[in-house]
């Protein structure tokens with residue numbers, strides 16, 4: 254294996270990874286950033302470096318803001334390896350990646366994992382039908398390829414990304430048949446007290462409300478407090494044909510060939526689990542978070558995490574966390590003193606606190622509904638092996654007490670996605686069935702390679 | 716073209732978004748056009764392909780769900796290699812893409828992953 258060396262390897266070129274790279278390079282480190290995408294940007298700023306002006310304008314100011322960060326990153330002196338899928342990071346700092354059909358290894362003194370988030374699984378009846386996508390998937394088509402649905406779409410679920418996509422679709426002239434919102438008045442009542450006095454919070458709320466107003470002005474029909482969501486196919490056809498739900502005491506059935514689901518994003522923890530780092534269950538965000546110190550350092554020496562992979566905080570928080578991780582890593586390498594580190598960190602911490610202030614409110618308001626996380630017996634939970642919620646409950650009755658046993662009982666989580674799509678659901682399902690906490694139930698044991706790699710590619714390793 | 720095209724491009728068919736050349740690829744033998752740099756999944760969707768594969772367990776039809784490499788429902792065969800995530804692979808001139816029928820996860824397909832790859836640790 255080739256043994257290129259560097260001071261700091263960063264996995265992911267989103268806001269966290271780019272900011273970490275800029276900060277570390279400025280302090281004199283040799284930095285390599287690896288990302289499987291063809292350009293810098295991560296999820297929020299996907300394809301920002303070669304997006305035509307027309308598209309940047311359509312996607313809105315939060316997207317456009319990524320351009321200056323991407324430019325600073327390009328000028329930082331950090332080496333950016335595009336199209337590089339990292340399939341293993343070892344506790345010793347070896348970063349194994351796949352690029353152009355061959356595998357390579359980078360040896361780093363410190364690794365900063367900035368692998369971001371993914372959308373929370375949304376297991377409702379029919380969610381495996383072709384034509385059912387996540388809202389993020391639809392947004393990726395728009396951001397990276399200018400591709401949009403032809404027929405009127407239905408957006409269902411809750412959370413900022415869902416409304417943002419709706420707003421972007423209105424601007425792109427994409428017809429929206431309905432926005433089926435699972436948020437209820439009760440959620441607002443619960444969330445409002447958590448808004449606090451923070452100005453940033455109110456600014457954020459105002460921005461969100463103006464998105465909603467724009468959607469309503471555009472004539473998008475809203476259904477709020479939606480429950481009992483189910484996607485339906487049609488006899489003799491492959492794809493989704495309608496969304497059924499109840500709202501306002503009435504049953505609804507809205508026809509659509511493109512259903513976009515979303516109820517929040519969760520940290521991508523594949524690397525941190527595979528490194529055997531400690532994780533804690535976050536009951537406010539209903540997900541696992543790797544346990545890290547104030548510099549994002551894991552209990553695996555030399556490995557840091559920054560950004561949404563640490564817990565969902567949004568792009569601006571991710572950028573500050575990236576810089577803090579870079580400072581922590583440089584301090585660990587003896588390249589800056591404790592005094593220098595803490596001086597540089599102070600304004601970052603203040604900014605981070607401000608960006609995170611809105612989170613308790615958002616977490617409470619858009620807390621995904623239990624029925625959409627821990628579904629009824631007939632709903633598929635593991636998409637790969639087609640294991641239903643009822644199967645898991647049956648395994649529990651037979652003595653299965655955690656996700657790893659569920660693999661043995663019925664191949665749940667053993668398909669190609671390695672539990673990415675069922676892991677959280679299986680943890681919560683088993684916890685619910687056993688009447689214990691998710692923390693007690695734990696998560697799948699994740700093993701490398703965390704990206705598919707063929708025997709040929711492995712054999713061809715340099 | 717089939718009549719159930721569910722996606723379209725916001726830019727004219729002969730002009731790729733970044734001024735890149737259009738490439739021709741094949742899906743189950745049918746020639747498709749897509750801008751260079753676009754993912755295979757986006758190219759198929761924009762060309763009216765609605766089912767990408769069938770599952771090994773029940774034979775149910777599947778198509779992309781996440782578009783970011785997390786769900787593996789976009790698996791297709793590309794240039795003879797099965798189990799490729801079409802949302803992560805860029806189109807290339809002359810690329811041969813095929814529907815993937817029922818292949819069970821990754822065993823027997825020359826691809827290692829998770830359980831099968833414990834030896835890599």
Ligand SMILES: Cc1cc2nc3c(=O)[nH]c(=O)nc-3n(C[C@H](O)[C@H](O)[C@H](O)COP(=O)(O)OP(=O)(O)OC[C@H]3O[C@@H](n4cnc5c(N)ncnc54)[C@H](O)[C@@H]3O)c2cc1C
Pocket residue numbers: 264265266267268269270287288289290294295296297298315337338339340367368369370371372389390392393414417518559560561562566567568569571704783
């Ligand atoms: C689909 C999606 C769309 C989103 N859109 C928006 C939006 O429009 N606006 C908004 O405010 N927030 C959006 N978010 C939330 C957004 O992810 C965060 O606010 C922000 O991007 C987090 O930054 P980050 O740097 O932590 O991670 P990300 O921006 O997610 O960056 C992570 C990077 O790591 C790379 N990566 C991950 N695993 C590997 C690997 N194994 N090998 C190589 N590279 C890898 C990814 O390709 C990605 O570029 C979106 C989230 C998702 C999941």
Ligand code: FES
Pocket residue numbers: 756778779780781782783784785786787788789790800801802803
């Ligand atoms: S669409 Fe989910 S992995 Fe490709």
